[in-house]
Structures are given as structure tokens and as C-alpha cells.
Amino acid sequence: MKDEMISLETRMLTLLHRAREERDAAARAELNALLRSNAGARRLMARLLADEQAIVNCLREEGIVALLDPAAAAGGPVAPIKLAARPFAWRRALAAAAAGLVVGLFSASLVYGLVMQRGLVNEGIPVPLADGGFESGVEPAAEFVPARTGLWSGDFATLSEGGPEMVPSEGKRMLKFLRTDNRLSPAGVMPSAGELWQVVDLTEARAALGHELAVIEVSARFNQAAVSGGEKTAFGVGLMAFSGSAADAPAVWRERRELALAQADKEELADAEPGTWQRLSAQMTVPREANLLLVQIRAVRKGRGPHSPVLGAHFTDDVRLRALDRPSAETAKWR
Amino acid sequence: MASQFDETRFIEALTRHQPALEAFCYANVARREDAREVLQATCVKLWQKAAEWNPETAFLPWAFAVARFVALSHLRDKMRDRLVLDEDVVLAMADDAEAAAVAFSARREALEHCLRRVKREQRELLHAHYIEGRSVRELAQSAGRGESAVKMTLLRVRQLLSECIEAQLRTAS
Numbered sequence: 001m002k003d004e005m006i007s008l009e010t011r012m013l014t015l016l017h018r019a020r021e022e023r024d025a026a027a028r029a030e031l032n033a034l035l036r037s038n039a040g041a042r043r044l045m046a047r048l049l050a051d052e053q054a055i056v057n058c059l060r061e062e063g064i065v066a067l068l069d070p071a072a073a074a075g076g077p078v079a080p081i082k083l084a085a086r087p088f089a090w091r092r093a094l095a096a097a098a099a100g101l102v103v104g105l106f107s108a109s110l111v112y113g114l115v116m117q118r119g120l121v122n123e124g125i126p127v128p129l130a131d132g133g134f135e136s137g138v139e140p141a142a143e144f145v146p147a148r149t150g151l152w153s154g155d156f157a158t159l160s161e162g163g164p165e166m167v168p169s170e171g172k173r174m175l176k177f178l179r180t181d182n183r184l185s186p187a188g189v190m191p192s193a194g195e196l197w198q199v200v201d202l203t204e205a206r207a208a209l210g211h212e213l214a215v216i217e218v219s220a221r222f223n224q225a226a227v228s229g230g231e232k233t234a235f236g237v238g239l240m241a242f243s244g245s246a247a248d249a250p251a252v253w254r255e256r257r258e259l260a261l262a263q264a265d266k267e268e269l270a271d272a273e274p275g276t277w278q279r280l281s282a283q284m285t286v287p288r289e290a291n292l293l294l295v296q297i298r299a300v301r302k303g304r305g306p307h308s309p310v311l312g313a314h315f316t317d318d319v320r321l322r323a324l325d326r327p328s329a330e331t332a333k334w335r
Numbered sequence: 336m337a338s339q340f341d342e343t344r345f346i347e348a349l350t351r352h353q354p355a356l357e358a359f360c361y362a363n364v365a366r367r368e369d370a371r372e373v374l375q376a377t378c379v380k381l382w383q384k385a386a387e388w389n390p391e392t393a394f395l396p397w398a399f400a401v402a403r404f405v406a407l408s409h410l411r412d413k414m415r416d417r418l419v420l421d422e423d424v425v426l427a428m429a430d431d432a433e434a435a436a437v438a439f440s441a442r443r444e445a446l447e448h449c450l451r452r453v454k455r456e457q458r459e460l461l462h463a464h465y466i467e468g469r470s471v472r473e474l475a476q477s478a479g480r481g482e483s484a485v486k487m488t489l490l491r492v493r494q495l496l497s498e499c500i501e502a503q504l505r506t507a508s
Contacts, residue, residue: 009494009497010490010494013490013493013494014490016365016419017471017489017490019419020365020366020419021470021471021472028419031419031420032420032421032424035420035424035427036423036424036427042424042428042431043431043434045428045431046362046428046432046434046435047431047435047438047442048493049358049361049362049365049432049435050358050359050361050432050435050436050438050439050442051442051446051493051496051497051500052361052465052493053354053357053358053361053362053370053439054358054439054443054446055446055461055465055496056367056466057357057358057443058446058447059450059461059462059466060466242487243494244483244486244487244490247483248483248486248487250483251481251482251483251484251487252483252484252487254481255480255481255484258488259484259487259488259491289494
């Protein structure tokens with residue numbers, strides 16, 4: 001119930017912002033429809049607005065104190081706007097505590113994400129992911145992090161039915177990483193990783209599950225065709241939870257150190273066995289305030305010096321998401 | 336017109352309850368500039384009706400009734416696209432707005448505590464947005480960040496303040 005309220009609060013604050021600041025008529029209509037039909041939403045909205053007024057009231061009072069007594073107000077808030085590079089230690093601490101994972105408080109390297117080794121223990125329940133097997137025939141977009149749910153987007157990649165050098169792990173198709181850049185990449189930048197992302201709506205996943213989402217796991221299979229030259233490559237999977245709208249995903253990814261509510265990641269060097277697929281997985285505790293998830297799969301050049309943006313011998317297939325009741329303690333480690 | 340004695344009581348009550356009244360106005364119109372107009376008009380109306388108030392009865396319910404009338408009148412006068420909440424929604428929210436305004440002083444007190452835990456940069460952001468009225472776009476431009484990032488930051492701080500207020504109130508009770 002409490003989680004539903006937090007999700008509702010996120011939704012209403014987002015709609016309120018869009019209706020007020022962006023003059024978004026659709027958001028305004030949605031907000032009013034929600035308030036008409038939902039008594040809990042009306043109660044919450046009244047509280048949110050009164051709290052907003054309280055914020056104004058407190059800050060205004062502090063401003064007056066600062067004017068009347070600058071010494072007393074030293075350390076107070078009245079100053080020109082200047083966003084800090086890392087304004088979220090406090091938020092992280094509360095979010096971590098809210099998730100019941102206080103260990104995160106003492107970790108310098110963000111979050112309460114979990115990284116799984118091979119060999120999962122509990123079975124879990126599948127969480128819908130669009131075209132995880134790359135069988136739909138829809139090519140991924142090459143436009144950085146997608147701003148909507150239900151598609152793969154990222155760096156240049158293509159669907160492949162395979163050939164003598166590689167066959168799909170399952171089904172008829174797999175995904176072939178082509179380059180480490182995309183249509184929106186700034187000129188002159190040579191990233192070392194070819195990445196693809198998908199935004200997943202956790203609200204839908206929670207509804208489909210019929211209960212709260214505690215831990216989520218992403219897994220994918222990777223393979224590398226025989227390559228000459230010997231440059232090392234790694235494969236990776238990642239998860240990032242955030243709240244907001246899918247349209248925020250590109251911005252959240254760019255500023256993930258501050259804006260991610262939780263992250264988990266797993267990377268492993270590509271082996272030299274094209275005949276077998278490597279399976280990687282990462283688990284993450286889902287903060288209750290998160291309503292969206294960003295799934296990432298990648299192939300990374302690990303050699304030193306300038307990288308060619310061209311990949312082409314790197315494949316992934318069978319990307320899956322599943323909900324688990326709890327992390328498998330035997331195989332998980334704190335990140 | 337109210338007697339001199341009543342007028343003193345009235346001024347005292349209006350002064351004491353003005354923050355809650357302002358919160359009530361804001362909960363009805365959801366936009367700062369509209370709330371200021373409604374509050375101003377409400378105070379004028381309350382002054383005009385001061386003689387009708389019985390100092391032996393609670394001030395706020397009476398003031399809320401007047402404010403609701405003023406807010407609805409304000410909503411009808413405004414262009415629809417300038418408003419956040421539709422009139423029927425404001426009517427449906429009437430009891431909730433009143434309850435939120437009644438709880439205002441306790442929540443404000445809790446918030447004061449919570450704001451002390453917010454980093455200076457976050458307070459500056461809140462100040463710039465809610466007091467100076469700077470839009471997310473302006474804030475993003477001046478900070479060299481994306482609009483979505485600033486929007487998300489504000490959303491996050493709001494959520495954490497909400498949580499903190501609830502926790503404070505639970506502790507207090």
C-alpha cells in the first residue's frame with residue numbers, strides 16, 4: 001500500500017510539473033481525470049500542495065532571517081543557484097535506508113545493487129522485456145538511450161540470423177553489435193563500448209506480478225566470433241532503477257551517478273570459444289520509489305590506446321528479466 | 336462591522352492562521368500566482384465579513400468556506416488553459432484541502448527539521464524554483480544541466496522531504 005502511494009506521488013508530482021511548467025494539456029487532463037476517479041489521489045494531492053506551500057513558507061522565512069540577521073543565517077539557503085556535481089548523498093542514504101539495505105550507507109561506490117555470479121538459486125518470475133530474443137525482426141534504433149519503453153536503442157547494432165561463424169543461442173535471430181557510436185554521438189568521440197538499452201515500466205511489471213517487486217535480475221548470453229589481432233573484449237549487462245518518465249531516461253543515464261536510485265552491473269571478458277555462449281547476469285534490489293528500469297547490454301573493447309569504433313564480431317541473445325523474492329545470498333556480493 | 340474587541344481577535348486569528356489559509360488556497364488552485372491572488376481576495380472578503388465571525392467559534396472553518404468561494408470564483412474567471420485543476424475536481428477535493436490545511440502547521444514544523452538535512456545545493460535549488468519562481472528550463476540553463484535532470488532532482492528532493500515529514504510526524508506521535 002505504501003509503495004502504491006509512493007508510485008502515485010511520483011506520478012502526480014510529474015503530472016503537476018508538466019501541467020504547470022510545460023503547459024502540457026494532456027498531462028493536465030490526466031491529472032484531473034486521476035483526481036476525479038481516485039479519492040486517495042485527491043487526499044495525496046492536497047497534502048502535496050500543502051507541503052509545497054510549507055516549503056515556500058520555510059524558505060521564505062529563512063530568507064527574511066537572512067536579511068535581518070546575516071550572521072544567524074550563515075549557512076542558510078539564500079544564494080544564487082548553483083547545482084552541485086553530487087547533490088545526492090542525503091537522498092542515497094534515505095533511499096538505501098528505505099530499501100532496508102543500510103550497508104549502502106557505508107559504501108563509497110554507490111548503491112545497494114547486487115552483482116550475481118553464475119548459478120542462480122531461486123527460480124523467479126519473468127518480467128516482460130520487449131524482444132529479448134531479438135526475434136521480432138524490428139531493428140534496434142541507433143539513437144542513444146531510448147526515451148520510451150518497448151524498444152532497444154543505443155549504438156549501431158543489427159539483427160543477425162548468423163552464419164558459419166556464429167549461430168543464435170536460441171531462436172532464429174540474435175543481435176550483432178556493429179559500432180561503439182550512434183547517430184547522436186558527438187563528433188570526434190570514440191567510445192570503447194557498443195551499448196544498447198531498453199526502458200522497462202516497473203509499474204506494469206508490478207501489476208503483472210501481482211505483488212511488490214523486491215529483486216530483479218537481468219541475464220543475457222554473449223558470444224564473440226573468432227577474431228584476429230587479439231584485442232580483448234568484455235561483455236556486460238546492467239540495470240538501473242529510477243523514477244520519473246521514460247522520456248527522462250537519456251538524461252538520467254547521463255547523470256546516473258546522481259539520479260539512479262539503484263544500479264547493478266556485471267562485466268566479464270569474452271572467452272575465445274565461439275562454440276559456446278557466455279551467460280552474464282546482474283541482480284538489483286528494486287527501491288520502492290523506482291517506477292522505471294533501464295536495462296543495458298554491451299560489448300566493450302578493453303585494449304589500451306585509440307579504439308576503432310567498429311565491432312562486428314560480437315553478439316548477444318536471449319536477454320531476460322525476472323523478478324526474484326530475494327537475492328541469492330550464496331552467490332551475490334555487495335558491489 | 337465588528338467591534339473594536341472583535342476586530343482585535345479577528346486580526347489575531349487572521350494573522351495566526353494565514354499560513355494555513357494560504358496552504359488551503361494553494362491546495363485549491365495549485366499555482367503560486369493564482370494562490371496569491373486567491374489569498375489576497377480571501378483576506379479582503381474576510382475583512383468585509385469580519386462582523387459575521389463569532390470569536391467563540393473556530394476561525395479556520397469559517398475562513399476556509401470564504402476562501403473556497405473566492406477560489407471557485409477565481410477559477411471561473413480564469414482562462415481554462417491557465418488553470419491546473421478543473422472546478423469539479425476542486426469541489427471534490429474540498430475536504431482533503433481543508434484537512435491538509437488544518438495539518439499545515441504540524442507538517443511545516445516537521446519540514447523545517449527535514450530541510451536542515453538537505454544539502455545546501457538542494458536548498459538553493461528549492462529556493463530558486465519555489466521562491467524566486469525560476470523555471471526548470473532557466474535552472475537547467477544556468478547550471479549547464481539537462482532539463483530532465485533538474486526536473487528529476489526537484490522531484491527527488493520533494494519525495495524525500497515528503498518521506499521525511501511523514502517519518503517526523505510518526506516519531507512525534
